Amino acid sequence: MPLATASVSSEAALRNEFLQAERQIGSLKAEQAQKVLEKFADYPLQPYLQQRRLQQVLTADERIAAFLQQYQKTPMDWPLRKPWLLDLARRQKAATYLANYNGSNDAELECHALRFKLADKNADTKALWPEVTRLWVVGKSQPKACDPLFAAWRKAGQQTAELVWQRIRVSAEGGDPGLIPYLKTQLPADQQYLADMYLRARQNPSVISGAKFFPLKKVNERDVLAYGLKRLIWREPNQALALWQKFVNDPYFTEAQRLDVKRQFAIALASKGEEQAADWFKQLPPELIDNMLAHWQVSHALAQLDWPKVQQIIEAFPADIAKDSSWRYWLARAYEQQGQADKAKPLFETLALQRHFYGFMAAAKLGLPPSLAHAPVTVSEDELKTLKLHPAVRRAQEWLALGRLTEARREWNHLQDTSDEQQKLVSAKLAHQLQWYERAIFSLADVGYWDDVELRFPLAYQDEITQSAAKVDIESGWAMAIARRESSFMADANSPVGARGLMQLMPATAREIAKKPVQLTQLYNPVINIDYGTDYLNYLRKRNDGNLLMATAAYNAGYSRVKQWIPKTHALPADVWVETIPYRETRDYVKAVMAYYQIYNIRLNTPTDVFKPLTIMQIGVVVE
Numbered sequence: 001m002p003l004a005t006a007s008v009s010s011e012a013a014l015r016n017e018f019l020q021a022e023r024q025i026g027s028l029k030a031e032q033a034q035k036v037l038e039k040f041a042d043y044p045l046q047p048y049l050q051q052r053r054l055q056q057v058l059t060a061d062e063r064i065a066a067f068l069q070q071y072q073k074t075p076m077d078w079p080l081r082k083p084w085l086l087d088l089a090r091r092q093k094a095a096t097y098l099a100n101y102n103g104s105n106d107a108e109l110e111c112h113a114l115r116f117k118l119a120d121k122n123a124d125t126k127a128l129w130p131e132v133t134r135l136w137v138v139g140k141s142q143p144k145a146c147d148p149l150f151a152a153w154r155k156a157g158q159q160t161a162e163l164v165w166q167r168i169r170v171s172a173e174g175g176d177p178g179l180i181p182y183l184k185t186q187l188p189a190d191q192q193y194l195a196d197m198y199l200r201a202r203q204n205p206s207v208i209s210g211a212k213f214f215p216l217k218k219v220n221e222r223d224v225l226a227y228g229l230k231r232l233i234w235r236e237p238n239q240a241l242a243l244w245q246k247f248v249n250d251p252y253f254t255e256a257q258r259l260d261v262k263r264q265f266a267i268a269l270a271s272k273g274e275e276q277a278a279d280w281f282k283q284l285p286p287e288l289i290d291n292m293l294a295h296w297q298v299s300h301a302l303a304q305l306d307w308p309k310v311q312q313i314i315e316a317f318p319a320d321i322a323k324d325s326s327w328r329y330w331l332a333r334a335y336e337q338q339g340q341a342d343k344a345k346p347l348f349e350t351l352a353l354q355r356h357f358y359g360f361m362a363a364a365k366l367g368l369p370p371s372l373a374h375a376p377v378t379v380s381e382d383e384l385k386t387l388k389l390h391p392a393v394r395r396a397q398e399w400l401a402l403g404r405l406t407e408a409r410r411e412w413n414h415l416q417d418t419s420d421e422q423q424k425l426v427s428a429k430l431a432h433q434l435q436w437y438e439r440a441i442f443s444l445a446d447v448g449y450w451d452d453v454e455l456r457f458p459l460a461y462q463d464e465i466t467q468s469a470a471k472v473d474i475e476s477g478w479a480m481a482i483a484r485r486e487s488s489f490m491a492d493a494n495s496p497v498g499a500r501g502l503m504q505l506m507p508a509t510a511r512e513i514a515k516k517p518v519q520l521t522q523l524y525n526p527v528i529n530i531d532y533g534t535d536y537l538n539y540l541r542k543r544n545d546g547n548l549l550m551a552t553a554a555y556n557a558g559y560s561r562v563k564q565w566i567p568k569t570h571a572l573p574a575d576v577w578v579e580t581i582p583y584r585e586t587r588d589y590v591k592a593v594m595a596y597y598q599i600y601n602i603r604l605n606t607p608t609d610v611f612k613p614l615t616i617m618q619i620g621v622v623v624e
């Protein structure tokens with residue numbers, strides 16, 4: 001169908017013509033394409049037509065360079081720059097390539113750039129070889145374009161057995177172990193057995209306990225030892241502990257390796273509830289304490305309800321860690337449990353003024369109303385008007401009108417990347433006005449402004465959530481908190497594991513709830529997604545005997561896992577149970593959702609105090 005030539009009288013018609021032009025411009029003759037570009041000269045998305053056209057004529061070097069100069073670092077840059085650079089590399093246009101390659105995380109493009117630089121007879125190869133080494137020592141295969149570069153690097157004598165060993169180590173410890181058989185061939189013959197050891201330890205860490213596994217011929221065996229011990233402690237703690245005793249005094253086992261293993265032992269044993277974890281924490285120097293170690297130290301003592309130990313641990317924390325709200329809360333709890341109310345109360349009072357899980361818990365303990373600590377962003381009407389005229393904003397709004405959310409988000413992200421702090425606050429306010437709630441939330445997070453409750457916790461999809469929640473007799477504040485945590489109200493959200501939509505439902509869960517086949521596209525429909533999500537919340541509430549704390553954990557981790565975390569021989573206070581959830585993701589999820597639940601109850605004028613019941617709740621077997 002030929003492109004329409006009549007003047008456009010409405011926005012809808014113009015947008016339809018743009019979509020038609022977008023599909024066709026790449027195949028038009030030059031003269032026709034130019035006419036189309038002229039026709040849309042004043043349309044915000046016209047540059048995308050230019051980009052689409054140039055993607056089809058990658059030999060138009062001067063035009064492409066000019067376009068990229070004009071739209072550098074916008075969402076239109078990379079989809080054109082990368083294929084053009086690859087075409088320049090194919091055509092061996094070294095000077096043009098290097099003039100327009102401005103660095104990236106793309107190994108293929110970086111390898112081409114380094115090859116061109118090395119081909120220059122005036123190149124300082126000594127300065128370039130470390131760059132090649134950095135590209136080579138990674139835990140994955142690099143693109144084929146890098147092969148000639150690596151061959152030249154190797155020919156120049158830059159590859160050493162130590163570098164090969166480094167790459168084996170990073171491939172085994174979090175990279176692609178499939179590289180190890182190839183890398184083995186790059187080692188000297190008397191070291192190749194080390195690669196086999198790494199592979200065996202990765203596949204089954206128990207093998208390192210074998211009497212003959214470590215022949216003790218090379219110092220590098222200690223790398224495998226440390227790696228294997230850190231894996232074995234999670235699977236077979238007794239084997240790991242026994243092997244540790246065998247090598248603890250090995251002179252070639254470095255202090256750094258010992259500390260690395262001790263740290264992993266302490267965390268693993270604490271997560272398993274082993275009493276001896278405390279002994280391993282004692283062996284770690286104070287300078288190694290970070291947030292993860294701090295959590296597991298306190299969690300281990302909390303699980304045993306050892307309040308003097310909780311106090312002792314927190315009071316020994318470095319100042320930068322001890323100031324965290326979580327540790328001030330648990331220090332107050334430790335004082336409280338030991339009858340030191342005069343020390344606990346001031347800490348609780350300070351926390352009660354804050355808007356988070358611990359602040360709401362502290363307020364509930366003191367019998368105070370929860371504090372939203374709301375401080376709205378301050379922006380002027382002139383700032384909003386100016387921002388609305390920004391090219392990125394105009395393009396984003398146009399993509400929104402076309403229903404192209406991915407393209408709209410890219411433009412908004414570009415705006416964020418090029419804005420100062422105040423401009424980001426203005427963009428958050430504007431996004432909220434546009435009812436583009438996710439962008440308002442992310443814009444505030446980007447600048448670290450946490451106190452505008454109305455922007456961060458919008459009443460998005462309020463009618464739909466209220467109606468669906470009422471049908472299954474759950475509070476809409478709880479459902480809204482789940483949606484806020486799961487997707488920030490992105491109706492088209494799609495997680496790496498396949499959860500979809502506002503409430504991030506897995507397709508299998510949706511089918512189980514619906515008791516019929518459910519098309520994936522249906523889960524992106526907010527009404528359908530909310531219906532299934534609230535139904536699932538109700539199901540989890542019933543499975544957990546009405547306990548919303550456990551139901552919230554189950555929404556994230558699954559019902560069966562949560563059941564495993566319920567103490568079978570004793571009971572824990574609710575706050576202690578949350579803090580001792582072994583999965584960090586679920587632990588943080590429960591804290592966030594319960595806090596959001598409280599916030600939404602206040603925003604929705606719901607009188608329920610979410611945290612008051614938690615102050616007396618016990619989870620586990622209550623012994624009379």
